[in-house]
Amino acid sequence: MAKVASVHILPSTFLVFSLLFSSGFLASEAGEEETHDVFGRTLDPKLMGLKKEKLSHFRFYWHDIVSGKNPSSIEVIHSPVKNSSLLLGFGLTHIYDNRLTMGPDISSKLVGRGQGLFAQAAQDEMALLMAQNFVFLEGKYNGSTITVLGRNPILATVRELPIVGGSGVFRFASGYVQARTYSFDLNTLDATVEYNVYVLHH
Numbered sequence: 001m002a003k004v005a006s007v008h009i010l011p012s013t014f015l016v017f018s019l020l021f022s023s024g025f026l027a028s029e030a031g032e033e034e035t036h037d038v039f040g041r042t043l044d045p046k047l048m049g050l051k052k053e054k055l056s057h058f059r060f061y062w063h064d065i066v067s068g069k070n071p072s073s074i075e076v077i078h079s080p081v082k083n084s085s086l087l088l089g090f091g092l093t094h095i096y097d098n099r100l101t102m103g104p105d106i107s108s109k110l111v112g113r114g115q116g117l118f119a120q121a122a123q124d125e126m127a128l129l130m131a132q133n134f135v136f137l138e139g140k141y142n143g144s145t146i147t148v149l150g151r152n153p154i155l156a157t158v159r160e161l162p163i164v165g166g167s168g169v170f171r172f173a174s175g176y177v178q179a180r181t182y183s184f185d186l187n188t189l190d191a192t193v194e195y196n197v198y199v200l201h202h
């Protein structure tokens, strides 16, 4: 390598190098063996097949089912704090795999799942830390995911949470979601929430 680098770099040599580098890049994208002498470099987004960024909107309903024989949301950490003025105790944590449906009725068309966790992370108000992946099941979005991480003060009319990334068609995703409670059963604690997703992706 050192010997090659010391000779004059002719335009044709440069071309060969570019070809080597781009084929090395393709090899790594294809999961094949690659050379181990480059740690980081700038890439042309076109080489990644990236098209112009676009904005997509999705609307669906998220069903947090706590009650019954087949809950989709389960308490995994119990709160040790007793504060009867709060619905959920400080520290209470759920893991969930909730249905995402087209309409507010849970039996309407399934378009994806919301998989994640929420924890009551405020001591004197209702505000959850939510970390969840939306995995879509529809058409060209099937198998692609959007990751949302944020604060959810569940009693507010509209809550906004940031989109922190995505996979598949949502690679390089950014944006936000708006959550609005559609129904909430105070006895069972089952909830249906309308989500509007505004996502920038390529």
Ligand SMILES: *[C@@H]1O[C@H](CO)[C@@H](O)[C@H](O)[C@H]1NC(C)=O
Pocket (backbone or CB within 6 Å): 083, 085, 086, 123, 124, 125
């Ligand atoms: C219980 O919650 C209320 C607000 O709803 C707050 O004012 C109070 O400090 C809390 N008490 C404890 C012990 O955390």
Ligand SMILES: *[C@@H]1O[C@H](CO)[C@@H](O)[C@H](O)[C@H]1NC(C)=O
Pocket (backbone or CB within 6 Å): 137, 138, 139, 142, 143
């Ligand atoms: C989504 O992908 C899964 C697995 O690849 C497949 O079984 C399923 O039929 C697909 N669904 C739709 C609606 O294309």
